[in-house]
Amino acid sequence: MKGYKNENIRNIALLGHGGAGKTTFLEAALLATKVISRLGRVEDGNTVSDYDKMEIEKGYSIGTSVVPVEYNKVKLNFVDTPGFFDFVGEVNSALRAVEAAAILVDASSGVQVGTEKAWNSCKQFSVPKFFLINKIDKENVDVDEVIAELQDKFGTSVVTLDDRDSLTEAIAETDEELMDKFFEGEEFTDEEFNRGLSKGIATGDIAPILVVSSITGEGIEDALQKFIDLTPKPTSVEAYDAKNDDDEDIQLTVDPAGPTAALVFKTIADPFLGKISLAKVISGTIKAGQEVYNSRSGKSEKLGSMFFMRGKTQEDAPEAVAGDIVALGKLQYTITGDTLCLKDNVIKLPGIAFPSPSLFKAVEPAKTGDDEKMGSGLKKLMEEDPSFVLQNNTETHQTLLGGQGDIQLGIITAKLKDKFGVDVVEVPQKIAYRETIKGTSDVQGKHKKQSGGAGQYGDVWIKFSPSQEEFEFGEEIFGGSVPRNYWPAVEKGLRECMEKGPLAGCKVVNVKAILYDGSYHDVDSNEMAFKIAASLAFKKGIAEAKPCLLEPVMKMEIYVPDEYMGDVMGDMNKRRGKILGMEPEAGGGQKLMAEAPQAELFDYAIVLRSMTQARGSFEMEFERYEEVPAQMAQKIIADYAASQEK
Numbered sequence: 001m002k003g004y005k006n007e008n009i010r011n012i013a014l015l016g017h018g019g020a021g022k023t024t025f026l027e028a029a030l031l032a033t034k035v036i037s038r039l040g041r042v043e044d045g046n047t048v049s050d051y052d053k054m055e056i057e058k059g060y061s062i063g064t065s066v067v068p069v070e071y072n073k074v075k076l077n078f079v080d081t082p083g084f085f086d087f088v089g090e091v092n093s094a095l096r097a098v099e100a101a102a103i104l105v106d107a108s109s110g111v112q113v114g115t116e117k118a119w120n121s122c123k124q125f126s127v128p129k130f131f132l133i134n135k136i137d138k139e140n141v142d143v144d145e146v147i148a149e150l151q152d153k154f155g156t157s158v159v160t161l162d163d164r165d166s167l168t169e170a171i172a173e174t175d176e177e178l179m180d181k182f183f184e185g186e187e188f189t190d191e192e193f194n195r196g197l198s199k200g201i202a203t204g205d206i207a208p209i210l211v212v213s214s215i216t217g218e219g220i221e222d223a224l225q226k227f228i229d230l231t232p233k234p235t236s237v238e239a240y241d242a243k244n245d246d247d248e249d250i251q252l253t254v255d256p257a258g259p260t261a262a263l264v265f266k267t268i269a270d271p272f273l274g275k276i277s278l279a280k281v282i283s284g285t286i287k288a289g290q291e292v293y294n295s296r297s298g299k300s301e302k303l304g305s306m307f308f309m310r311g312k313t314q315e316d317a318p319e320a321v322a323g324d325i326v327a328l329g330k331l332q333y334t335i336t337g338d339t340l341c342l343k344d345n346v347i348k349l350p351g352i353a354f355p356s357p358s359l360f361k362a363v364e365p366a367k368t369g370d371d372e373k374m375g376s377g378l379k380k381l382m383e384e385d386p387s388f389v390l391q392n393n394t395e396t397h398q399t400l401l402g403g404q405g406d407i408q409l410g411i412i413t414a415k416l417k418d419k420f421g422v423d424v425v426e427v428p429q430k431i432a433y434r435e436t437i438k439g440t441s442d443v444q445g446k447h448k449k450q451s452g453g454a455g456q457y458g459d460v461w462i463k464f465s466p467s468q469e470e471f472e473f474g475e476e477i478f479g480g481s482v483p484r485n486y487w488p489a490v491e492k493g494l495r496e497c498m499e500k501g502p503l504a505g506c507k508v509v510n511v512k513a514i515l516y517d518g519s520y521h522d523v524d525s526n527e528m529a530f531k532i533a534a535s536l537a538f539k540k541g542i543a544e545a546k547p548c549l550l551e552p553v554m555k556m557e558i559y560v561p562d563e564y565m566g567d568v569m570g571d572m573n574k575r576r577g578k579i580l581g582m583e584p585e586a587g588g589g590q591k592l593m594a595e596a597p598q599a600e601l602f603d604y605a606i607v608l609r610s611m612t613q614a615r616g617s618f619e620m621e622f623e624r625y626e627e628v629p630a631q632m633a634q635k636i637i638a639d640y641a642a643s644q645e646k
């Protein structure tokens with residue numbers, strides 16, 4: 001795996017629907033190149049790529065792994081990604097390390113949702129693409145039908161390499177001169193044909209189809225050769241955008257002699273080796289033992305252990321040139337998305353875009369006292385999978401796991417148990433309700449304790465009314481009824497009460513309080529007495545000013561293919577949601593703008609996925625607070641009262 005010049009390196013991500021055969025294709029390629037002597041099977045847990053304990057247990061890929069295949073003096077760094085949609089973060093990071101992607105299609109199923117998502121990801125990140133129709137050994141497979149389906153779905157740019165006419169037409173569209181020649185009915189020379197084909201692939205205008213069986217090995221060697229011939233070389237990328245230390249835009253070319261810049265695109269928490277960072281060398285050459293600089297953390301790192309990985313096997317790497325993918329062991333200050341460069345020539349490549357979480361679960365440690373272990377374990381797992389987020393909600397005091405779906409969060413909690421020995425239980429998510437008032441009140445709060453010893457005396461009259469501000473405090477004291485030096489204590493007393501409202505113990509907002517009268521005692525009055533008097537006035541005042549509960553309302557943008565629009569809108573109405581509008585999306589389908597209470601959305605990611613066969617997606621953010629419907633409010637208040645009695 002070492003010693004390859006970058007013109008003899010190809011970096012290809014394997015994408016596609018779960019179960020299409022990405023991992024098994026690599027088995028077939030390794031068998032064809034005699035790296036292994038027997039084809040491993042995911043069911044038997046003995047494949048090269050799915051070596052992680054959890055992957056073996058589950059029988060599918062969970063994390064990205066690099067599997068170099070050496071064929072005809074070229075090293076093809078295949079980056080195997082998981083097909084399950086929850087692991088889309090892995091796809092995003094893999095696509096930053098490659099010059100092309102091969103989208104695997106199960107010939108017995110044809111185009112699946114995962115095929116469409118893989119195509120869209122390639123478009124999103126402008127990565128050239130191939131289709132690899134796999135499983136042609138299966139019964140009742142009609143390859144031509146699958147090809148037609150692909151062309152129907154993704155357009156005429158999808159062509160088989162033996163279809164000279166369609167290829168010629170597609171090539172003509174890549175270049176004006178060739179277009180003219182085409183319309184004049186002239187044949188392309190082989191040189192023009194190959195140049196046009198490579199150009200069309202590199203620009204994403206042409207997506208060749210290759211056909212294989214990973215079980216019988218049919219077409220595997222031919223596919224490897226085609227990948228060698230047609231995948232853009234690392235040097236084919238004209239330039240990479242980056243920034244220097246002064247945040248000025250710079251461009252990097254894929255030159256082993258250029259300035260050092262490597263992008264860490266994946267972090268693995270290996271049970272034996274510890275932390276492994278997979279890096280794509282974008283510019284320059286990195287050497288084992290060298291000191292590099294992390295331009296995000298501002299820390300230096302020693303490349304103490306550097307190796308090429310093939311699944312779990314490693315081969316020492318004395319150096320890695322621009323265009324190659326290498327593994328770095330035990331980096332201390334580096335996470336996925338970081339750039340490694342030299343201290344005297346700081347470079348920052350753009351980070352990796354991970355989708356924001358759409359599903360949250362609240363968890364607690366099954367064993368009391370495991371909180372810290374849980375927190376540190378989850379933090380480590382976040383490093384390995386940045387599309388998973390850990391949130392500690394300071395208001396509801398809940399630990400929230402955020403991710404793309406059920407499967408991902410299930411894997412996270414399973415790994416937490418397996419790797420860090422912490423068991424967690426899922427608990428119902430709490431809503432951070434608010435309390436406010438719709439009316440006004442005018443009340444007295446009097447605190448008087450004068451039965452021997454140091455007395456306490458504080459007496460205030462306060463008017464409460466709604467406010468646009470979170471909290472407004474004012475005074476209209478006249479005649480010194482409450483001395484000025486006690487006003488801050490009154491305000492402080494009120495502010496403390498605002499943290500925990502009388503209805504359901506939630507934060508109180510949008511209240512104006514005017515201290516306008518009261519009385520004091522020369523000896524027994526003090527700040528504490530007035531603070532208590534204020535809190536007494538608060539409890540009475542809020543209760544008499546038509547208090548109500550507010551709930552968070554989320555603004556949503558839901559991306560839905562047309563055929564599911566009816567269901568999605570119907571479902572939104574059932575969630576006390578409001579449809580605000582819709583507009584067509586460039587890539588087809590519609591963007592639906594809606595609002596709905598957070599309380600109705602905890603399972604939205606899961607329901608939307610099943611309503612739209614995982615073709616729908618959404619983004620949401622907090623919009624504002626709105627009054628909770630009376631009946632629901634009563635229940636929340638009753639539950640709170642009951643919990644206080646316990």
Ligand SMILES: Nc1nc2c(ncn2[C@@H]2O[C@H](COP(=O)(O)OP(=O)(O)OP(=O)(O)O)[C@@H](O)[C@H]2O)c(=O)[nH]1
Pocket residue numbers: 016017018019020021022023024025041042043059060061062081082083084104134135136137138212213214215216
């Ligand atoms: N008949 C047949 N079965 C295949 C072929 N390739 C893969 N399979 C089977 O398809 C199933 C899924 O294969 P994987 O290689 O795990 O698929 P994958 O695309 O890596 O799946 P994910 O990791 O979940 O994304 C396994 O049972 C394989 O044995 C093939 O060419 N022919």
Ligand SMILES: [Mg+2]
Pocket residue numbers: 022023024050060061080081082083
């Ligand atoms: Mg797999």
